[in-house]
Amino acid sequence: MLRKLLIAFGCYEIAKPQPVIDACERIGLENPDDAQLRPRALWGARLEGLLFVWVLVRGREGSTLVSTLLGAAGLALLAVPRPFIDLSQRLVYENADDLELKPWVKPAARALGALYLLVVVLSTRGDESTAASEDATATA
Template sequence: MLRKLLIGFGLVEITKPEPIIGLCERIGLRNPSETRRRPLALTGARLEGLAFVWLLIRGRQGSTLVSGLLGLAGLTLVLVPQPIIDLSQQLVYANTDDLELQPWVVPAARLLGVLYLTVTLLSRSTSEETAAAASETDADSDSSRLRLRSR
């Protein structure tokens, strides 16, 4: 269920990142109407959504780099969120000096880190389930071959 919700969130973030960015600005800034976003802000949000969907659907197959980067970002946000907050503001906004952060931005960033780690962990369970299903299929075909040979 959680996997489906996160895939849905990722799809929305890919197709319509504007409302999600706007919501985050209203939550995190005292003066969200004064933001001047850089052109790549929407692209960054779409890439985040794409990473979520990619990892949750495909698992870690062929995407260990994406999984590793998302996990590292999540761990950093949980443990020391301020550098990531500062970096993301520099990447997203042209007028970072004019923006006033809400006092709960750091706890919200930590929650975002937990979300990233959750996506990473769910992607691991996808690849483990796929590997288990593949080994069961191999075992079934091996036992079928053995039965045929014994006849």
């Protein structure tokens, strides 16, 4: 169920990245109305959604490179979130220096790292749980 929910979120982020970015700005910025997105920011959000969907749908058959990169990003966000917060601010916003971060941005970045790791774990277990549920449905 969680896997399907994350796939749905990834599809939504691919199709409509602006509401996702707006929500993240409200969560993480003291002055979200001052944020000036770079044009490529929407494509970055779409790429994140695509990676989620790719890894979760393909499971073990998917690219180990993509899973490894997503897992490494998750571990890095958990361990040292500040450099990644600064980098993402510079990549996403024209006026990164003018934006004021809320105090819980570091814990939120760590939570995002944990989410990335959850996606990787669910993708590796997805084939087994899908096969088990199909077997249970077939015997019922």
